[in-house]
Amino acid sequence: MHLTKLFNWHYLKQNMKKSKGVILLFLILVPVFTALVTMLSVHNISFVKVANPIELVWVNIIGLYIIPFVLSFTLFGYVYKRTSVDFINSMPINRKTIFITNTIGGIILIAIIQCVTALILWLCSMMFPHYVIFTSFIVDILIMMFVSYVFVFLVANLAMTISGTFLTQIVLTMLILFFIPFLMDTYHQFSQSETYRFLNGNTEFQHQVEVNKTEYTMPYRIFSIMVYGNDTKLYSNKSIDKMLLLGAIYFVLGMYLFYKRKMENTEESFASTSIHLIIKALTIFPMIVILNQIEAEMEWNIVLIALVIVYYFLFDLIVKKKVTFPVSIVGIVATLFILQGMYMGTQTIKKILPEKTLAKEDIKAFSVSYYPFHYRDIQEDFLDNIYIEDEQMCEYLLNAMYQQKYNDKDPTITSTLEVCFKTKTGDTLYSYVSFSPEMYDAILDKISQNNDYMTAVREALLKSKSVLIQNLDADDEKIERIISEINNTIRQMDLKQIYELQSSNTCDISLYDYANHTLVKQKFPIDITETTLKISAEILNQHTEDVIKQIQHDDTKYRSFYLQDAKGMMIESSSNFTFFSYTQEDMIACIMDSVGETFDPMQPYYVIIGNIEDYDQVYFFTNKVEEIHAMIEKERQMNRVSYDTVTNLNQ
Amino acid sequence: MIKIANLTKSYGKKIVLENLNCHIKTNSIYGLIGANGAGKSTLLRIINDIFKRDSGSIEIDGKEVENNQELKQNLVFVPDDLYFFPNYTLMDMAKFYEAMYNHFDMAYLKELAEILKLDTNSKVSNFSKGMKRQCALICAICTNADYMFFDETFDGLDPVIRNLLKKIIAKQMEKKNTTIIMTSHNLRELEDICDNLGLLYKGGILFESDIDSLKTNMFKIQISLTGNFNKDTFQELEILNFKKIGSVATIIIKGDQAKAESILKKFHPIILDFLPLTLEEVFIYEMEVLGYAFNQVV
Numbered sequence: 001m002h003l004t005k006l007f008n009w010h011y012l013k014q015n016m017k018k019s020k021g022v023i024l025l026f027l028i029l030v031p032v033f034t035a036l037v038t039m040l041s042v043h044n045i046s047f048v049k050v051a052n053p054i055e056l057v058w059v060n061i062i063g064l065y066i067i068p069f070v071l072s073f074t075l076f077g078y079v080y081k082r083t084s085v086d087f088i089n090s091m092p093i094n095r096k097t098i099f100i101t102n103t104i105g106g107i108i109l110i111a112i113i114q115c116v117t118a119l120i121l122w123l124c125s126m127m128f129p130h131y132v133i134f135t136s137f138i139v140d141i142l143i144m145m146f147v148s149y150v151f152v153f154l155v156a157n158l159a160m161t162i163s164g165t166f167l168t169q170i171v172l173t174m175l176i177l178f179f180i181p182f183l184m185d186t187y188h189q190f191s192q193s194e195t196y197r198f199l200n201g202n203t204e205f206q207h208q209v210e211v212n213k214t215e216y217t218m219p220y221r222i223f224s225i226m227v228y229g230n231d232t233k234l235y236s237n238k239s240i241d242k243m244l245l246l247g248a249i250y251f252v253l254g255m256y257l258f259y260k261r262k263m264e265n266t267e268e269s270f271a272s273t274s275i276h277l278i279i280k281a282l283t284i285f286p287m288i289v290i291l292n293q294i295e296a297e298m299e300w301n302i303v304l305i306a307l308v309i310v311y312y313f314l315f316d317l318i319v320k321k322k323v324t325f326p327v328s329i330v331g332i333v334a335t336l337f338i339l340q341g342m343y344m345g346t347q348t349i350k351k352i353l354p355e356k357t358l359a360k361e362d363i364k365a366f367s368v369s370y371y372p373f374h375y376r377d378i379q380e381d382f383l384d385n386i387y388i389e390d391e392q393m394c395e396y397l398l399n400a401m402y403q404q405k406y407n408d409k410d411p412t413i414t415s416t417l418e419v420c421f422k423t424k425t426g427d428t429l430y431s432y433v434s435f436s437p438e439m440y441d442a443i444l445d446k447i448s449q450n451n452d453y454m455t456a457v458r459e460a461l462l463k464s465k466s467v468l469i470q471n472l473d474a475d476d477e478k479i480e481r482i483i484s485e486i487n488n489t490i491r492q493m494d495l496k497q498i499y500e501l502q503s504s505n506t507c508d509i510s511l512y513d514y515a516n517h518t519l520v521k522q523k524f525p526i527d528i529t530e531t532t533l534k535i536s537a538e539i540l541n542q543h544t545e546d547v548i549k550q551i552q553h554d555d556t557k558y559r560s561f562y563l564q565d566a567k568g569m570m571i572e573s574s575s576n577f578t579f580f581s582y583t584q585e586d587m588i589a590c591i592m593d594s595v596g597e598t599f600d601p602m603q604p605y606y607v608i609i610g611n612i613e614d615y616d617q618v619y620f621f622t623n624k625v626e627e628i629h630a631m632i633e634k635e636r637q638m639n640r641v642s643y644d645t646v647t648n649l650n651q
Numbered sequence: 652m653i654k655i656a657n658l659t660k661s662y663g664k665k666i667v668l669e670n671l672n673c674h675i676k677t678n679s680i681y682g683l684i685g686a687n688g689a690g691k692s693t694l695l696r697i698i699n700d701i702f703k704r705d706s707g708s709i710e711i712d713g714k715e716v717e718n719n720q721e722l723k724q725n726l727v728f729v730p731d732d733l734y735f736f737p738n739y740t741l742m743d744m745a746k747f748y749e750a751m752y753n754h755f756d757m758a759y760l761k762e763l764a765e766i767l768k769l770d771t772n773s774k775v776s777n778f779s780k781g782m783k784r785q786c787a788l789i790c791a792i793c794t795n796a797d798y799m800f801f802d803e804t805f806d807g808l809d810p811v812i813r814n815l816l817k818k819i820i821a822k823q824m825e826k827k828n829t830t831i832i833m834t835s836h837n838l839r840e841l842e843d844i845c846d847n848l849g850l851l852y853k854g855g856i857l858f859e860s861d862i863d864s865l866k867t868n869m870f871k872i873q874i875s876l877t878g879n880f881n882k883d884t885f886q887e888l889e890i891l892n893f894k895k896i897g898s899v900a901t902i903i904i905k906g907d908q909a910k911a912e913s914i915l916k917k918f919h920p921i922i923l924d925f926l927p928l929t930l931e932e933v934f935i936y937e938m939e940v941l942g943y944a945f946n947q948v949v
Binding site for chain 1: 703727
């Protein structure tokens with residue numbers, strides 16, 4: 001058969017023409033709302049902001065669960081009406097051609113939606129330079145959402161081939177998309193046989209580790225991220241590969257089933273009652289699982305079971321438009337018994353299966369990272385890629401974990417590492433383990449000797465394109481100098497220094513990049529080197545001067561000032577207070593008098609911190625130590641006078 | 652020529668068509684009659700590859716129908732329940748047909764629409780039921796397909812429009828050697844338009860014949876003789892039905908009319924009238940011959 005016979009442009013054009021209003025609406029919905037969301041995010045921000053991927057794509061994500069269904073219904077909806085089936089299928093066009101043409105048409109429409117959305121995001125990134133949207137992120141979104149939309153569209157088309165109504169198509173699509181991942185997730189969640197435990201005989205401590213979960217297709221993955229929040233990385237190569245493979249299978253299967261479809265099966269749920277009952281039972285299974293997981297009062301359980309029964313009848317009413325009570329009552333009782341029995345059976349089997357205990361023979365490789373990294377927003381992708389195959393070290397770490405003391409009150413425990421093992425069976429096990437200082441040092445010492453690991457850790461910290469200093473942008477030359485300074489410093493640090501690199505008490509330099517499909521954020525103290533401090537101070541001082549100029553003569557704007565010394569310690573204005581109320585004008589004068597002056601990080605200095613209404617916190621670095629000392633003295637004196645006055649009045 | 656052999660189709664456990672065999676000549680109008688639910692529409696849908704058959708074969712001009720896109724360019728089907736895209740005008744619908752059929756004649760459609768006084772730019776949904784049928788029919792005719800299938804399409808049309816459409820169809824048949832297959836459960840609807848008739852009963856074609864031979868081969872007489880007489884009096888004739896009320900008998904005879912007349916004249920009848928039979932009557936008596944009670948059939 002010629003390829004031209006498989007695709008009929010005239011049919012596609014006419015098929016789209018008949019629903020042009022709906023198609024046009026859904027074509028512009030995602031791009032328009034994405035543009036609006038982006039503009040709302042940009043609106044009223046007085047500082048530079050790096051776009052959060054989920055913040056930008058949530059409209060697209062919602063669309064993922066609606067638009068492919070609408071497209072499938074628009075293009076294939078004729079199969080649900082007897083009159084339209086007669087009309088369309090009597091036309092000189094084969095079923096295969098109809099399926100392929102409509103599928104390609106739908107994919108083209110999805111491509112248009114995603115391309116326009118990507119274009120709008122790119123235009124926004126051009127129009128609003130203070131709202132940083134990485135181009136690589138836009139490309140990722142384009143690929144990820146396009147493949148995901150196409151996947152849902154193909155699943156919806158597959159469901160259409162055996163459904164008699166649009167509602168049954170939706171139910172079936174949902175089952176194909178969510179049922180198997182839900183079952184697997186439930187199994188992982190409750191399966192004791194999948195859980196490794198570290199047994200410590202002395203303290204009866206059982207340490208459960210997380211087994212790396214299977215990466216599902218995007219519709220379930222995104223749903224899982226949104227609902228459970230268990231993964232922040234939106235893009236997944238494995239998910240995309242899986243969707244491409246499954247999508248191809250579903251397409252071929254859909255084409256075959258469409259060719260074989262009994263077109264007389266319209267306005268009925270499915271061609272056979274048994275399929276209807278199976279589908280209905282499958283939709284009830286998640287409810288049974290949830291019912292079993294809820295440890296509620298008996299009354300609540302009865303209410304929930306009643307809801308399941310109502311759902312059972314409602315399902316028939318919606319998808320079949322009729323309820324046969326005697327059959328349905330027998331059906332619901334049988335379904336509940338069978339499903340509950342199945343669930344309890346699997347629970348029993350799980351309990352019988354022996355628990356696994358991790359032994360050194362099971363471990364293939366390991367990786368570690370410093371626990372506090374998580375609190376500093378550093379993404380640890382390198383952990384997923386760099387594993388050290390060192391049998392001796394694996395054994396050492398395993399022994400360390402078995403011997404660890406798990407007592408929060410124990411003062412000898414100082415440091416926590418995330419230990420990650422790759423087992424010979426392919427499992428990845430993560431575990432946070434606390435170590436005594438000696439053991440911690442010994443482990444870091446051992447790991448530092450591995451060049452691959454050290455390179456990976458440093459690379460993880462060095463890859464950055466965008467630099468923000470307390471949410472303020474810098475010019476290219478300054479960014480380059482800061483990145484270069486930080487990189488040079490990191491290269492000279494050993495592992496322990498890197499791990500224990502603390503945030504600044506004043507403010508941080510944030511380094512951003514969208515790399516390996518993830519928004520990488522890293523924070524470093526602005527005084528990591530003298531150069532970084534000097535550049536940062538210049539940028540911060542300039543911003544503070546600009547803000548002060550704007551609010552100097554505007555008494556309606558609330559402002560408060562604080563002082564910090566070079567070590568980052570807050571200066572007390574009076575006993576236990578840091579708020580400088582009597583020297584506000586002096587501080588503003590000091591800032592304005594310093595316009596054009598150069599800050600020298602080598603000289604003693606103070607930082608004036610201002611909280612000004614409608615503005616982010618402002619920082620001003622000054623070497624006018626004498627002037628500041630005078631202000632501190634004046635503030636303390638005024639506070640003392642005030643305190644004495646109040647005390648006298650009280651007496 | 653349409654050749655259907657051993658066609659079987661069932662909906663679940665219900666067998667609708669069973670080992671159906673049928674031959675439809677080219678350039679004829681074939682009327683398919685049968686009671687409601689006899690399977691007329693199902694047969695047309697299977698011929699048009701809308702429904703899949705369980706077994707059997709359908710060949711049109713020697714080519715298998717199933718999955719044959721080229722062949723379907725020569726088939727057009729107008730179902731009993733018509734479908735028009737929402738908010739479409741007759742012109743929009745015609746454009747759809749034009750996109751699907753290679754030989755669609757748009758100029759002819761405009762001409763026919765003018766004859767039938769159908770506004771091509773009005774929404775079809777605003778048309779009356781009869782006007783919608785006219786729209787569907789002229790769209791189908793303008794496809795210039797060799798085989799046209801009309802499922803109870805003429806039912807309910809007013810006599811003027813029926814006559815007009817018959818003329819249009821006749822012209823089309825003359826122009827393109829078109830074969831028309833139409834169904835109805837009302838014989839009177841088909842009587843004056845079809846060349847051939849087939850009766851669908853219990854999943855098969857029970858009886859088929861061309862209308863001319865049906866009508867010329869069977870006739871009704873009213874006869875009265877001077878003496879006493881009964882059915883056995885006329886043993887030389889092939890009597891399908893004999894009813895006698897008083898001295899006058901009504902007889903349905905199959906065979907040659909001239910021969911029958913010469914035989915009957917030998918009895919010197921007081922009354923001898925040859926009356927025409929309606930198609931409905933022809934079918935009733937043919938069915939009785941086949942052993943079916945008419946009231947069970949139509």
